[in-house]
Amino acid sequence: MTKTDEQWREELSPQEYAVLRESATERPFTGEYTDTETEGVYSCRACGAELFRSTTKFHSHCGWPSFYAPSKDDNVELIEDRSSGMVRTEVRCASCGSHLGHVFEGEGFDTPTDQRYCINSVSLKLQPTQ
Template identity: 75%
Template sequence: MTAHTPETSGKTYSVTRTDEQWRAQLDPQEYHVLRQAGTERPFTGEYEDTTTEGVYACRACGAELFTSSEKFSSHCGWPSFFDPKDSDAVELLEDRSLGMRRVEVRCATCGSHLGHVFEGEGYPTPTDQRYCINSISLTLRPTQA
């Protein structure tokens, strides 16, 4: 598990809490990933292989982020989506941690770290993007039958 201190985007989020409040709400692993920009170990998350239909929401604030119709199997070890539910559901920030240049994905409602987005990997999706998202950053709300 790696972590870096998230850079501030300068954005004011509609859901804000103190660090103490986040620690009280989230378990230590959730806090590490969502608030410290950590990463869960590959192939360990509960949503990596799920095909349940529904909406994936931010575990920290409940904002709707992705749907099962945008989820695809990339076999990378984390849930993958080719697009967010709405274009303003996530915030994209440059991430230069760990000696790499990547694009970090955050919840646009609370600023929690979700994962990273990659382009041009050749997956047969409409956007040629892979939103590589930590399962622990999400809560699946199944579609009611």
């Protein structure tokens, strides 16, 4: 999916645009999905592509929604991120290229993958299970 910056600005709020298109980060503990336990599917707020399921969401107490795996590996794109003076792995929507957050490994969480997909709430839209 390709859109111009002008098209994205028309469709997204200023905060959504800053995070999804400019790789900003929302402040910790402020996002609407940080602590939610609603069952359903989390999709990309920009394009609607499925990204995560509530069955892989867990409480990491980091200030952002955390998942231990995407719903399918090819739903997200992982990119080396050397910004902010560190090396991290950025997570992007594979469908539209929007910034979602970062993934971290080896932090000792009791999850099947020992990964923490730390995702901005503003990057997501929850579709509750009926």
